[in-house]
Every structure is written in C-alpha cells, then in structure tokens.
Amino acid sequence: MTSLSWAVPATGQEEARRKRDERRRRAARRSRWKDSVEAALWLVGVGSLAFMLSSGTVDVTSLSGFLVTMGRITGIVASTMIMGQLILIARMPVVERVVGHDRAARLHGQLGRMGFLVMLAHIVTLVLGYALPTQTGIWDQTWQLIVAYGGPMFLAWAGFAVLTIVVVTSLALVRSRWRYENWHAVHIFSYIAVGLAIPHQFTDGETFMAMDFAWWYWLTLWTVAVGGLIAYRVVRPLVRYFRHRISVAAIDTLADGSTVITLTGRDLLRMRPEAGQFFLFRFLQKDLWGEAHPYSLSRAPLDRWMRITVKPLGDHSARxxxxxxxxxxxxxGPLGVFTEKTRTGDHLVLAGSGIGITPILAFLETADIDPGRCTVIARASSIEQAPHLDEVIAIAEQRGARVHVLTGPRGDGWSPAENPVRIAELVPDIADADVYACGPTAWVESLFADAEASGLSQKHLHAEEFSW
Structure with a gap:
C-alpha cells in the first residue's frame, strides 16, 4: 500500500457552513423533483384505471365478466409499465438529472420483468373470460383472438411473441453467457414489440373506445412516451452530430493496455457535460458504427476538447x-448523476478501482474542494495497472487533496489482501463525507459496506458501476 498525503489549512467555518447549506438545499430540490416524477408515473396508471371504472363497461356479476374486467385492468397496468420503461430509458434530461442513468436503467429492467408477468396475466384472464360463456375451449378462443379480431389484435400477439424472446434472453442465466453486443441487438426488438402492441389498445380497448376523452388521454400518454424516446434517442444525437462535429483527434496507449482517445469538436460545453459523467459513443467507422457504448470522461471537458480512457474489457473496447x-x-448524453450536484457532505471521498479511476480524475479536477477535506483512493493490482495515476497525484497536489494508492491482490474486502485497511482509517472524518466510487460492482459494494459500517448512510454513497 502506498499512501501520499498533503497537509493544508482548513477553510473558514462560515464559508464551510455556507457550502454545506447550499448542498443540502440542492439535495432537497432534487429529492422533490424525484418525488414529482415518481408521482406522475403513478398518476398515469391511476387515471387510466379511473377512466375504465367510469366507462360503464365494467362487469363483475359473473365469473367470465370478472375475468374480462381483470384482463382489462392488467392490460392497462402492463401498458402503463411499458410507458414508464420508455420514459426511463428515453434519456430525457429531467429523468437523467433526477433519477440518474444507472437507477433509471435498473428500474427499466425491473418494470420490464414485472410488466411481462402482468401482460401474461392480461392475456390469460381475457382468454379464460371470453372462453367461459362460449364453451369453445381455451385453445380455440386463443386462435379466435389471434385471427378473428383483425389486424391490430394480430399485431399485438406478434408483439407478445417478440417480447417473450427478448425477456428470455434477458434472464440472468442466459444473459451471463452472451456478449453484450449480441444481447443488445436482440433487446432492440423490444421496441418493435411495443410498437406492434400499441394499435390494438385504441381499436379494441373498451375503455378508450367508450369515452372520447379517455381515448385522447391515452393517445397523449403514448405520444409523450414514444415521442420522448424518438426525440432523445434518435433526433437529438443526429442534431448534435451535425452541430458539434466530434471526431477522433489522437490515440494513445497506457501501460495497463488502456486506450486514451482524445476527441475534438465545436461548442462541446453546450451539451452541458460535467466531470464524472459519461456519454454513449458511436464511432462511425467500419465494424464499429452499429454499436454505442458508455465511456466516462477521463478529464474535465473543454469547449473544443474532451477525453475518454477505455480499458479492453470486451470486444468493442478491445478495438x-x-x-x-x-x-x-x-x-x-451527458448521462449519470455521478457529479457534485448529488453531494451533501463537507468531506469529499473519491475512490476508483482500475479503469474506474477515470471519472474520479475528471471529478477531482473540477470539484469544489475545501483544502484538506478531499481524499482520493486509487486501487489497482499494481502501480503499472493504475491508469493516469501520475495525473491523479499531480492534480490532487494542486488542489490540496490526500491520495492513497492501494496496490496488490484483492482480499475478502475492497482493500489489498496483504495490507487490509478500513475506509475510516484513511478518512478520519468519514461520518461527514460523501463517497463517490467507480469500479467493478463487487468492489464498489464492498467499499460501500465498509463505509456504512463506519456510520455513513446510503444517501452519502454514490456509484458508477461497470456492469450491464
């Protein structure tokens, strides 16, 4: 374990108090916006169910009527979940700033798994509900729903078949055996499945056919969800491509095998990138243009310059x-809330493992640091395997931050096996700190467990993880 530190004087108590109060006000505003976004998603579903109940088409007087009603309810709930998925993954600025990309992606996946089960319940209850009074049998009724209700219903069944394939390939057992590129290619078909399922809601949905206002309400919601996805996933990247003209300016290779890519462009700060954030980069070169991959900025961006550092961990990054x-x-992008805007504590702890040091380096360069109240932890198997360590040390010295370089094979925790250490030993005032960590998921979780054991609450722990 190598430890480098600099003793510097503390800032005045009044200035420290002012900064602390501002951070807490900012955190409170973000929390209110977060609550508002979540409440809006709940209100969408509640409003849709309210329209159904007031449409006069609800029948619970018989078993078949009850099953059909449950089928309609589960259909509305499943559709609302899909809308939520689209909004979470559309990369709308308000969602990105409030929820954060990592959390939005996790919620997107959770809603997808739950939504698929609700959609399955929607199909089963409707088939049973329609089959009971006709006595035609489940399979015959299923066939009738597929072919006899017209094109929109047939498309919905086709969409469900496509979505089933996507869900199966997204299961952890299958996903762990796939390359990211293969999984992502199949996952794209989920958007096709959604597109196939939307029309039947307007042509066969009793709630929205019975009430004009409900029909327009539902159309507005789908327009926001699908329109947001197209606007921010397709249109905005194209606009930025022509506006900023970003291109590769230089390529370099570090001792650990990482590739340093320097990019130049026009008016890059108009994208409002912040140190600690990442972009999805699509390099328009043969055999690379079909995939967009996330890479963090490894230095604070400038108006005509930014830099990323890529570790060869997969097929795309190796090229x-x-x-x-x-x-x-x-x-x-820019994406993620791994920025100073989520900070509330006085002491800043920046921890990176391996290539995870890159957003830490950018963060360190621009963070609001009180001299002597910033600690940087760089973890690597060896000095040679710690990318940009010289820059980390140089910038930390300029900014009055303490640096701890921990090298060697990992033990049971997050620190080296031969020289295990607790985070409280490196940061004496850990109880008044925010910890930002970037690295492999298991390493980040181990570090956070240590921080929580030292008295920190989860709201003071901020992660940028390498996982998919």
Whole structure:
C-alpha cells in the first residue's frame, strides 16, 4: 500500500457552513423533483384505471365478466409499465438529472420483468373470460383472438411473441453467457414489440373506445412516451452530430493496455457535460458504427476538447486502439448523476478501482474542494495497472487533496489482501463525507459496506458501476 498525503489549512467555518447549506438545499430540490416524477408515473396508471371504472363497461356479476374486467385492468397496468420503461430509458434530461442513468436503467429492467408477468396475466384472464360463456375451449378462443379480431389484435400477439424472446434472453442465466453486443441487438426488438402492441389498445380497448376523452388521454400518454424516446434517442444525437462535429483527434496507449482517445469538436460545453459523467459513443467507422457504448470522461471537458480512457474489457473496447484519426463520432448524453450536484457532505471521498479511476480524475479536477477535506483512493493490482495515476497525484497536489494508492491482490474486502485497511482509517472524518466510487460492482459494494459500517448512510454513497 502506498499512501501520499498533503497537509493544508482548513477553510473558514462560515464559508464551510455556507457550502454545506447550499448542498443540502440542492439535495432537497432534487429529492422533490424525484418525488414529482415518481408521482406522475403513478398518476398515469391511476387515471387510466379511473377512466375504465367510469366507462360503464365494467362487469363483475359473473365469473367470465370478472375475468374480462381483470384482463382489462392488467392490460392497462402492463401498458402503463411499458410507458414508464420508455420514459426511463428515453434519456430525457429531467429523468437523467433526477433519477440518474444507472437507477433509471435498473428500474427499466425491473418494470420490464414485472410488466411481462402482468401482460401474461392480461392475456390469460381475457382468454379464460371470453372462453367461459362460449364453451369453445381455451385453445380455440386463443386462435379466435389471434385471427378473428383483425389486424391490430394480430399485431399485438406478434408483439407478445417478440417480447417473450427478448425477456428470455434477458434472464440472468442466459444473459451471463452472451456478449453484450449480441444481447443488445436482440433487446432492440423490444421496441418493435411495443410498437406492434400499441394499435390494438385504441381499436379494441373498451375503455378508450367508450369515452372520447379517455381515448385522447391515452393517445397523449403514448405520444409523450414514444415521442420522448424518438426525440432523445434518435433526433437529438443526429442534431448534435451535425452541430458539434466530434471526431477522433489522437490515440494513445497506457501501460495497463488502456486506450486514451482524445476527441475534438465545436461548442462541446453546450451539451452541458460535467466531470464524472459519461456519454454513449458511436464511432462511425467500419465494424464499429452499429454499436454505442458508455465511456466516462477521463478529464474535465473543454469547449473544443474532451477525453475518454477505455480499458479492453470486451470486444468493442478491445478495438478502440484500431480507431483512425479523424473518425467522426455520434454521442448520446451527458448521462449519470455521478457529479457534485448529488453531494451533501463537507468531506469529499473519491475512490476508483482500475479503469474506474477515470471519472474520479475528471471529478477531482473540477470539484469544489475545501483544502484538506478531499481524499482520493486509487486501487489497482499494481502501480503499472493504475491508469493516469501520475495525473491523479499531480492534480490532487494542486488542489490540496490526500491520495492513497492501494496496490496488490484483492482480499475478502475492497482493500489489498496483504495490507487490509478500513475506509475510516484513511478518512478520519468519514461520518461527514460523501463517497463517490467507480469500479467493478463487487468492489464498489464492498467499499460501500465498509463505509456504512463506519456510520455513513446510503444517501452519502454514490456509484458508477461497470456492469450491464
């Protein structure tokens, strides 16, 4: 374990108090916005069910009527979940700033799994409800729903079949055996499945056919969800491509095998990137243009310059050293809330493992640091395997931050096996700190468990993880 530190004087108590109060006000505003977004999603579903109940088409006087009613309820709930999924993954600025990309992606996945089960319940209850009074049998009734109700219903069944394939390939057992690129290619079909399922809600949904206002309400919601996805996942990247003209300016290779990619463009700060955030980069070069991958900024961006550092951990990242100078780049972002805006404590702890040090380096460069109240932890198997360590040390010295470089094989926790250490030993005032950590999921979880054992609450723990 190598430890480097600098003793510097503390700032005045009045200035420290002012900054603390501002951070807490900012956190409170973000919490209110977060609650508002979540409440809006709940109100969408509640409003839709309210329209159904007031439409006069609800029948619970018989078993078949009850099953059909439950089928309609589960259909509305499943559709609301799908809308929520689209909004969460559309990368709308308000969602990105309030929820954060990592959490939005996790919620997107959870809603997808739950929504599929609710959708399955929707199909089963409707088939049973329609089959009971006709006595035609389940399979015959299923066939009738597929072919006899017209094109929109047939498309909905086709969409469900496509979605089933997507869900199966997203299961952890299957996903763990797939390359990211293969999984992502199949996952794209989920949007096709949604598109196929939407029309039947307007042509066969009794709630929305019975009430004009409900029909327009439902159309507005789908327009926001689908329109937001198209606007921020398709239109905005194209606009930024032509506006900013980002291209590869230089390529370099570090001792640990990481590729340093310097990018240049026009008016890059108009995208409002912040140190600690990442972009989805699509390099428009043969055999690379079809995939967009997330890479964190490894230095604070400038108006005509930004930099990323990529560790060869997968097929796409391993080919970054093949990029040609002048290759144009399409970007989505900036993404993530791994920024100072989520900070509330006085002491700043920045911890990175391996390539996870890159957003830490950018963060360190621009963070609001009170001298002597910032600690940087760089974790690597060896000094050679710690990318940009020289820059970390140089910037930390300029900014009055303490640096702890922990090297060696990992033990049961997050620190080296031969020299285990607790985070409270490196940060004496850990109880008054915010910990930002980036690295492999298991390492981050171990570090956070140590921080919580030292008295920190989860709201003071901020992660940027390498997982998919």
């Amino acid at each position: 970054m050293n093949e990029l040609k100078i002048g290759t144009t780049v399409m970007v989505e």
